[in-house]
Amino acid sequence: MKAELPDVVAASTVDEWTDEVDVVVVGCGVSGGSAAVEAATAGARVLVLERAAVAGGTSSMAGGHFYLGGGTAVQKATGHEDSAEEMEKYLLAISKEPEPEKIHAYCQGSVEHFEWLEALGFEFERTYYPEKAVIQPGTQGLMFTGNEKVWPFCEQAIPAPRGHKVPVKGDTGGAGMVVDLLVKRLADLGTEVRYETGARNLVVDEHGEIVGVRWKRLQDTGFIKAKAVIIAAGGFVMNETMVAEFVPEMAEKPYTLGSTYDDGLGIRLGASVGGGLKHMDEPFVTAPIYPPSILITGLAVNKEGRRFVSEDSYHSRTSAFVLEQPDAVAYLIVDESHMEMPDIPLVPFIDGWETIGEMESALGIPEGNLQASMDRYNEYAARGEDPDFGKRPNWLAPQDKGPWAAFDMSLGKAIYAGFTMGGLATSVDGEVLTESGTAIPGLYAAGAGAANLAQDGKGYASGTQLGEGSFFGRRAGRHAAAR
Incomplete structure (x- = not known):
């Protein structure tokens, strides 16, 4: 050191x-x-x-999220089945160098730890926030705060929401x-x-x-x-x-x-x-592209106009992939029917264009690359499929109704x-x-x-x-x- x-x-x-x-x-x-x-x-x-x-x-x-699972009182009250075993499978899957003994202890002791926290003198609200957000807008007690529903993890462990939020409004x-x-x-x-x-x-x-x-x-x-x-x-x-x-x-x-x-x-x-x-x-490191969650239906592409991540990933996962792209440059592309301005524009809006070709020229993307990515994405999105990155069907939507908008996810432009x-x-x-x-x-x-x-x-x-x-x-x- x-x-x-x-x-x-x-x-x-x-x-x-x-x-x-x-x-x-x-x-x-x-x-x-x-x-x-x-x-x-x-x-x-x-x-x-x-x-x-x-x-x-x-x-x-x-913000007050505690990652807990295995069948907490909030999970049960909101109808979400979970077990220590599935929680353990998930944490092992997302860890680059897992420490199995610690992960096992954490998952097996999660419900008891939930009860210990509440015994301090508060109660997690027995409610669930179903939208994709960085943090609940209110005091809802439970939401998905990771990549549990994102491929390939959703096939390695049964997804369950485990983000238990202390009943205080706000991001901090x-x-x-x-x-x-x-x-x-x-x-x-x-x-x-x-x-x-x-x-x-x-x-x-x-x-x-x-x-x-x-x-x-x-x-x-x-x-x-x-x-x-x-x-x-x-x-x-x-x-x-x-x-x-x-x-x-x-x-x-x-x-x-x-x-x-x-x-x-x-x-x-x-x-x-x-x-x-x-x-x-x-x-x-993160610069969230959501909320609004409708933006997740768009395409995240690098400076070459190529996709590099499943856009429905947890915000830091998406951001981590952005930082690996050439010059850490990336854009989020959506069409008119899926365009909505963020309440807090951490990823700034660049502009809108009548054609993909005009967007390629303005962003310096090699001619035809973004169009090819868009055509392939739209073809499979119409079938509810994403063979390249496994994006879940509920976040797939063809981006085929121009004009098209671009948001800047690049390091130095987005607020990471x-x-x-x-x-x-x-x-x-x-x-x-x-x-x-x-x-x-x-x-x-x-x-x-x-x-x-x-x-x-x-x-x-x-x-x-x-x-x-x-x-x-x-x-x-x-x-x-x-x-």
């Missing part, structure tokens, strides 16, 4: 400890809060350090309510959250065990002795050096989705004591946003692992600072960050408390 790693402090050099606890949790977002609640519930003395003046971190900026802030409830539960458990206080270094004893942290608050600093440290300090999207090294495609044009504290410090703390890194080159999905390698119980797979005694990680479960940007589903962050945060809390 090119970014500077924090120094490691030898326990023998510490003259005085300001605090002595069982578990220190670094960060108080959804993953850190869940870890702290579970550790404290198990009887451990827990102290939470939070660099910001308030809890939440990037979690509070999220939904998870903040969960963080507030976690903080309230910590107060009930007598656990302190120490704000504006960050962990700066890990303390290691002569046996290589993590036995504490050095903290800093304004000009004050000191050491906390602990039997376990849980890092839940976010990703690295705000660290220019790390972004340039691992995900350079995010270095310039996309907007970053993260908070000030997504600077990779937690990842660097883990790496400073030998923690391995995984999936650091995998970003989540993204975050990082790589982080520290962890066990099923959140233990930080070395490159060789050995657990570092006393060190745990969860949330955006740990390698993402659905680590492939083409397979990511909204809700896996909050879902797995809280789920594996809980496991880390339990395991750490047992020390």
Whole structure:
């Protein structure tokens, strides 16, 4: 790693400890809060350090989807059958380098985790949003937030909606309510959250065990002795050096989705004591072409006028394919009968043309290429088929009624946003692992600072960050408390 790693402090050099606890949790977002609640519930003395003046971190900026399945109360109430086995098949299918043990645990424990979240003091609405959208416009409790119905995944696992949304309207802030409830539960458990206080270094004893942290608050600093440290300090999207090294495609044009504290410090703390890194080159990047969903019936083509993805894919899957096209240039083409202007034009409208030939000339597409793509698409769409990319029949419609419109999906023209999905390698119980797979005694990680479960940007589903962050945060809390 090119970014500077924090120094490691030898326990023998510490003259005085300001605090002595069982578990220190670094960060108080959804993953850190869940870890702290579970550790404290198990009887451990827990102290939470939070660099910001308030809890939440990037979690509070999220829309509030938790990816859960296996037959939750919301799935049952809305008539959607699901099983842990089908959920597991799906997550294995979308993962480029799957971690079967972690995926199995997450799917088998999903219903219990759903119930644990509701026991914090809220209820997912027992309603379903059937349209294709980035997030529900209201407080509907369930929707499809991934590629479950997209080919080839729909043939590898029985599709089921698993995006459970916290009952808060809007694109952001939904998870903040969960963080507030976690903080309230910590107060009930007598656990302190120490704000504006960050962990700066890990303390290691002569046996290589993590036995504490050095903290800093304004000009004050000191050491906390602990039997376990849980890092839940976010990703690295705000660290220019790390972004340039691992995900350079995010270095310039996309907007970053993260908070000030997504600077990779937690990842660097883990790496400073030998923690391995995984999936650091995998970003989540997206510029959604929907809503309105009618635009999905159109064709996505590259600068050569050729299709390259099934347009009914989840928005980040489509976007990930755009970034692989020549010069990251792509256009969405629709005819007059399927044209509708987006409410939020993240993918800007370019213009309309009376003929495909005029569009080819204006966009610089080689003559005849777009026309050939259009003719082939329309021929099969009329039969409800897409032999090239497996687009589902309900999103197929011939685009044969001119004039035709084009939207610009190109990087630098469309408004892309993204975050990082790589982080520290962890066990099923959140233990930080070395490159060789050995657990570092006393060190745990969860949330955006740990390698993402659905680590492939083409397979990511909204809700896996909050879902797995809280789920594996809980496991880390339990395991750490047992020390």
